[in-house]
Amino acid sequence: MASIWGHKNNRAGQSHQGAEHEDDQNAGDPTPQPTERTRLLPPENGQGYLSPDDPAVSPYNIWSVRALRAVSLLALAISFVWWTFLLVSIFVSPPLMHARGSGFFAFSYITLTTGYLVLGLLFFAVPSKPMTIWGSILTVLLLVNMIVILVVPRIRLEEGWVGIASVAWASFISLYQVIQNRAVAWGKREEEERLTGREETRRSLREWLAVLVEMVVLAILTIAAVLFTATLTLRSRDASLEPAGQRYSVHGDTYQVHLACVGNRTTGSADEPTILLEGDYGPVEHGLQPFIDDAYRHGVISRYCYWDRPGLGWSDNAPSPHSAGMAVDAFSEALALADESGPWVVVSAGVGSLYSRLFASRHLLEVNGIFLIDPLHEDYLDDLGKSSRGFYLWLRGVVSPLGLDRLAGALVRGRTREDRVIGRSAYQSDKFIKAKLQESLVAVSMTAAEVQSARHIQMGATPLVVVSSGLEVRGNPKWAERQEDLSHITKRLLSWDVVHNAPHEVWADAEGRNVLEQRLRDIVKESKTSQAE
Missing domain, CATH: 1.20.900 (Dbl Homology Domain; Chain A)
Structure with missing residues (x-):
């Protein structure tokens, strides 16, 4: 027993001496290992630096x-x-x-x-x-x-x-x-x-x-x-390109539209109608207006007015959503601000025919004639309102501030400011793209309902002329059927002409120009007769 207890005491003494020896070594160690608490403290005496790859160095x-x-x-x-x-x-x-x-x-x-x-x-x-x-x-x-x-x-x-x-x-x-x-x-x-x-x-x-x-x-x-x-x-x-007419604030002064009138109001008799132009896809100044101006110079008409729909030409963009009926209301307001009054003969082409028909239905007693040039039928509003077209227009609008096409046109192709504002490059502007996007978003809803209502309330005695593109009629049976249908929107059809070789822009063809001028004379004459009655 004594030996056993002695052996245990010896082991305990050795362990105690080993611990004291380890404590002495730790006490004498000049670089103790950093702890979680001390590792971010400044080192003492330039020692104890961390590795550059240590996550704590941040x-x-x-x-x-x-x-x-x-x-x-x-x-x-x-x-x-x-x-x-x-x-x-x-x-x-x-x-x-x-x-x-x-x-x-x-x-x-x-x-x-x-x-x-x-x-x-x-x-x-x-x-x-x-x-x-x-x-x-x-x-x-x-x-x-x-x-x-x-x-x-x-x-x-x-x-x-x-x-x-x-x-x-x-x-x-x-x-x-x-x-x-x-x-x-x-x-x-x-x-x-x-x-x-x-x-x-x-x-x-x-x-x-x-x-x-x-x-x-x-x-x-x-x-x-x-x-x-x-x-x-x-x-x-x-x-810096000044508008041909004036800008008028409409819709509670939220935006401006451009309106211009050519001709003296006192020319001719008191019942001489004023021609109101509505352009097709782009600015009217690049399409229909030059032809009408030639007709004015030739004495076919005595006075005409034209405007830029919101987002086109010199007009501002309108708030969204914006339907064809809202655009027509803005046109009516601008005419009133300009102190313009009827009688009117509305002349339009393509998609602009939808707008002119709406205007005629809202000014029944002042519109004495409707002249449609290869007009777009309301059945084609489904094409304008396709979701794929809307997404494409939105995508074009998002990248439009980069101006890649406009810059290339100006630097390489010599496009002028007239081309970009009212000419062949107008479709590249962000305002134009926004206007077409707005048109697409409400084509099958608001605009379709407005055009359908306009057809129901159109006065049957209003003189009507329809001139269609022969190329479009021959190439698309559906288009031909819809052109014929539009020739019946009133009960007083003066003529429906199909110009054999004319494209969609009928006035671009020599025969088409001759037909259009003759039909303008006819509808102006009929308008005076209608006004006298």
């Missing part, structure tokens, strides 16, 4: 860097909400958010801003000099855009406070991103020097890939800003 250790990231998250949330409002406003204009322009420019600026913020947050902890350089260039370009929008009165009016606020926000965020990138770079350098003893100049493969992605995306954003600037420059040039 700019997030600095509260100001964390605050910048929180501000970026807040800015991203604000941008996304604003982006959503602008997206919705293209289809349905919220109160006080209607812009007289298309709204696509403001949407593009906020899209750019949102993408820039996402990029900055994804690579927040990987700042780089290329990001600062590209960001600085982008900031300068956006500031130039803001100056252009503010300085040019017409662009400032079209974009409104929505567009101005959008480009100002984009400029601010771009400048903030540059400051943020420099601040994070400073914080990263400070933490590396404090915790590792030196600034880390190496980059991992992952960091190099991040820098490459940053450079590529920022280069794309900068190129987009360059195109925005060039397109705004073209818009500034186009804004």
Whole structure:
């Protein structure tokens, strides 16, 4: 027993001596291992530095860097909400958010801003000099855009406070991103020097890939800003083209439409009708108006008026949704503001015939003649309202601020401001695209119902002339049937002519011009007879 107890005491003594010896070694160790609590404290006497690859070496250790990231998250949330409002406003204009322009420019600026913020947050902890350089260039370009929008009165009016606020926000965020990138770079350098003893100049493969992605995306954003600037420059040039007539504020002063009248009101007798023109797909100045002006110079008619539907030519875009009936109401208001009164003979072509028929139904006692040139039948509204067409127009509108087609037309093809505003390139403008998108969105609903009602209430005694394209009639049996149907919208058909070789734009054919001039004489004469009765 004594030996056993002695053996145990010896082992206990040895363990106690070993523990004391280990404590003595730990006490004498000049570099104790860092704990979770002490690893981020400044090293003492220049010893105990962390590895540069340690996750604890991060700019997030600095509260100001964390605050910048929180501000970026807040800015991203604000941008996304604003982006959503602008997206919705293209289809349905919220109160006080209607812009007289298309709204696509403001949407593009906020899209750019949102993408820039996402990029900055994804690579927040990987700042780089290329990001600062590209960001600085982008900031300068956006500031130039803001100056252009503010300085040019017409662009400032079209974009409104929505567009101005959008480009100002984009400029601010771009400048903030540059400051943020420099601040994070400073914080990263400070933490590396404090915790590792030196600034880390190496980059991992992952960091190099991040820098490459940053450079590529920022280069794309900068190129987009360059195109925005060039397109705004073209818009500034186009804004200097004075309208042939005057702009009149309609619909509670929310937008303006252009109206012009040619001829002296006192010419001829008191019952001499005024011709009211309604263009086809594009601005009337590029299509029907030159032919009517020739007829005026030839003495076929004594006076005519024409206008630009909202979004076309010199007219502003209307709030969404916007139907054909709403456009006709704006036309009626502009005529009243211009102190124009009947009797009228409405002359229209293609899709414009829908608008002129609506006008005639709402001015029964003042319209003494309806002249339709290869008119679009209401059955074709389904084609105008196809969802695929609406999506295509929306997509065109989204990319329209880049102005790729307009810039190419101006630099390569020699397109002038007349071409872009009222000519062959007018379809490229964002306002025109927005107008066609609005037309498509309500074609099978509001506009179809309005045209159907107009047909029910049209006065049967109103003189009617229909002139159709021979090429369209022969090539499309459905079109031929619908042309014949339109010749019965009143009970007083003067003539229905099919010009053999004429295209859809009948006045572009020599025979078509002769037929149109003769039928204009006939309907003006019949209008006077109708007025006398």
